Amino acid sequence: MEKGLTDIFRDKIQKEIRIEPKDWMPEKYRQTLIRQISQHAHSEIVGMLPEGNWITRAPTLRRKAILIAKVQDEAGHGLYLYSAAETLGITRDEMYDQLHSGKAKYSSIFNYPTLTWADIGAIGWLVDGAAIMNQVPLCRSSFGPYARAMVRVCKEESFHQRQGFEILLTLGKGSPEQRRMAQDALNRWWWPSIMMFGPKDDESPNTIQSMQWKIKRFTNDELRQKFIDVCAEQVKLLGLVIPDKDLTWNEATGHYDFGPINWDEFWQVIKGNGPCNKERLETRKKAWEEGAWVREAASAYAEKIERKKALLVY
Amino acid sequence: MHNKTLIDYTLHLADNALIIGHRNSEWCGHGPVLEQDIAISNIALDLIGQARNFYQYAATVSGNGATEDTLAYLRDAIDFKNILLVELPNGDWAQTILKQFFFSTYQYFLYQQLQNSKDAQLAAIAEKALKEVTYHVRWSSEWVIRLGDGTLESKNRMLRAIDEIWSYTGEMFLAASYELQGIREEYAVDLSEIQKNWVQKITSVCIEATLPLPADTWMQSGGKEGKHTEYLGFILADMQFLQRAYPDADW
Numbered sequence: 207m208e209k210g211l212t213d214i215f216r217d218k219i220q221k222e223i224r225i226e227p228k229d230w231m232p233e234k235y236r237q238t239l240i241r242q243i244s245q246h247a248h249s250e251i252v253g254m255l256p257e258g259n260w261i262t263r264a265p266t267l268r269r270k271a272i273l274i275a276k277v278q279d280e281a282g283h284g285l286y287l288y289s290a291a292e293t294l295g296i297t298r299d300e301m302y303d304q305l306h307s308g309k310a311k312y313s314s315i316f317n318y319p320t321l322t323w324a325d326i327g328a329i330g331w332l333v334d335g336a337a338i339m340n341q342v343p344l345c346r347s348s349f350g351p352y353a354r355a356m357v358r359v360c361k362e363e364s365f366h367q368r369q370g371f372e373i374l375l376t377l378g379k380g381s382p383e384q385r386r387m388a389q390d391a392l393n394r395w396w397w398p399s400i401m402m403f404g405p406k407d408d409e410s411p412n413t414i415q416s417m418q419w420k421i422k423r424f425t426n427d428e429l430r431q432k433f434i435d436v437c438a439e440q441v442k443l444l445g446l447v448i449p450d451k452d453l454t455w456n457e458a459t460g461h462y463d464f465g466p467i468n469w470d471e472f473w474q475v476i477k478g479n480g481p482c483n484k485e486r487l488e489t490r491k492k493a494w495e496e497g498a499w500v501r502e503a504a505s506a507y508a509e510k511i512e513r514k515k516a517l518l519v520y
Numbered sequence: 521m522h523n524k525t526l527i528d529y530t531l532h533l534a535d536n537a538l539i540i541g542h543r544n545s546e547w548c549g550h551g552p553v554l555e556q557d558i559a560i561s562n563i564a565l566d567l568i569g570q571a572r573n574f575y576q577y578a579a580t581v582s583g584n585g586a587t588e589d590t591l592a593y594l595r596d597a598i599d600f601k602n603i604l605l606v607e608l609p610n611g612d613w614a615q616t617i618l619k620q621f622f623f624s625t626y627q628y629f630l631y632q633q634l635q636n637s638k639d640a641q642l643a644a645i646a647e648k649a650l651k652e653v654t655y656h657v658r659w660s661s662e663w664v665i666r667l668g669d670g671t672l673e674s675k676n677r678m679l680r681a682i683d684e685i686w687s688y689t690g691e692m693f694l695a696a697s698y699e700l701q702g703i704r705e706e707y708a709v710d711l712s713e714i715q716k717n718w719v720q721k722i723t724s725v726c727i728e729a730t731l732p733l734p735a736d737t738w739m740q741s742g743g744k745e746g747k748h749t750e751y752l753g754f755i756l757a758d759m760q761f762l763q764r765a766y767p768d769a770d771w
């Protein structure tokens with residue numbers, strides 16, 4: 207019996223037929239997806255914080271409106287993703303608990319601080335840009351609800367990237383102080399963005415299984431290379447310099463060569479030693495704890511209404 | 521001096537929308553429930569959009585190179601004409617909700633009348649905004665009821681919110697000099713008319729929420745004429761930082 211189900215599952219994966227929540231799936235597939243999707247959802251929510259703290263300081267009304275819309279989109283992405291994960295048999299509250307206890311991770315990029323307005327540009331261009339690179343292939347994830355959530359998410363992400371690029375473009379054409387601000391932001395955000403694609407392929411033990419299950423379509427290094435190739439061209443339009451002296455076009459490979467990545471920093475930030483790990487998690491916990499009475503009141507009121515309705519029926 | 525009063529009146533409408541929208545946007549990323557985080561950010565966006573429409577109009581009437589941004593970013597606290605209510609700190613979710621409910625209900629009846637303004641531009645902005653504000657009133661009144669009639673704690677928090685905020689509601693209906701002039705010229709809204717509707721709506725929602733409203737008390741005022749609380753200066757310090765630090769830069 208079990209053998210039969212495994213075969214059906216494998217067959218569907220091979221034929222690119224989506225796995226849906228009610229279908230049988232191996233327990234490890236389910237657990238891997240819960241981890242992947244919830245981590246992604248947490249990243250959207252924690253990712254609201256570094257940019258959110260510039261909403262009140264945005265330099266024009268137009269920028270302020272765009273930034274609110276952008277950060278609000280990220281909340282929406284979190285919502286779709288939590289819903290997708292819930293179809294696998296975990297609740298949003300359980301996922302929050304895992305985030306707050308430190309058991310679940312989120313993208314390390316959000317543990318870096320936003321120091322100037324140019325950081326909002328750099329995040330849009332690089333961080334949302336890297337997210338798109340990661341997420342476009344996920345629109346073909348073998349798990350139906352995740353793939354569908356990703357389609358909606360990716361549409362909005364390209365607007366995010368464009369607004370970031372446009373901020374940097376404006377700064378690049380601005381005063382010397384503004385150009386300095388833009389270059390400084392690029393200097394600080396470049397390497398962490400490159401690390402967003404995860405460890406090197408030979409240090410990413412789950413990649414092979416995830417590729418077989420088609421919940422991952424390209425390896426970390428493949429996506430990283432693609433991203434660097436795109437950015438190395440786009441940066442020319444900005445008149446800024448990517449902070450990597452080894453970045454050079456390689457005629458033979460048809461790709462840009464790039465310098466060594468500081469993997470020690472990568473692992474340190476994952477371990478919790480990034481500049482803002484504590485603040486980000488504390489902020490999320492605080493919002494959740496201070497919202498407890500609101501959620502209790504809402505459900506108490508909803509119950510009252512249900513009881514009243516029931517009385518009317520009888 | 522027709523233009524001066526029209527500009528002041530338009531700025532008053534713009535400042536109200538901007539400052540409360542700015543306050544709402546402080547919640548973005550920190551809301552008690554993800555869905556409500558999105559809802560309040562949406563309201564912030566609506567209000568900042570309304571503010572932009574009013575500022576752009578005020579800039580056109582002003583001429584002199586004024587833009588929506590010079591008006592929002594380069595005036596000082598004593599030039600802002602918003603009511604005090606909108607600059608109050610967010611406090612907890614109860615205080616934010618109550619502020620929003622009082623203000624949105626006021627805006628609703630105000631815009632309803634402003635649609636008939638002799639000034640076609642003000643009328644058009646009001647008409648467009650009314651749909652948004654209708655939703656803000658519904659959303660905030662539902663929360664007032666939910667919190668008032670929810671748990672003991674939520675009720676107590678709402679009672680405290682009423683205590684904190686009530687004395688800032690009177691100013692909404694106290695006409696400033698530019699409003700009186702605008703009423704005479706038939707482009708501004710007569711506040712005594714909308715006050716009755718406001719009281720009626722607030723009372724009925726608070727009855728449903730099982731929340732008693734205070735009897736007549738002392739009312740704060742001054743914001744419409746530039747006499748603000750200390751909070752506004754800090755809002756502007758945040759909001760105007762980049763424009764002040766890098767004069768004449770494009771963003």
Ligand SMILES: [Fe+2]
Nearest residue numbers: 250279280283
């Ligand atoms: Fe996102």
Ligand SMILES: [Fe+2]
Nearest residue numbers: 250283337341
């Ligand atoms: Fe994302």
Ligand SMILES: [Fe+2]
Nearest residue numbers: 280334363366
């Ligand atoms: Fe994004």
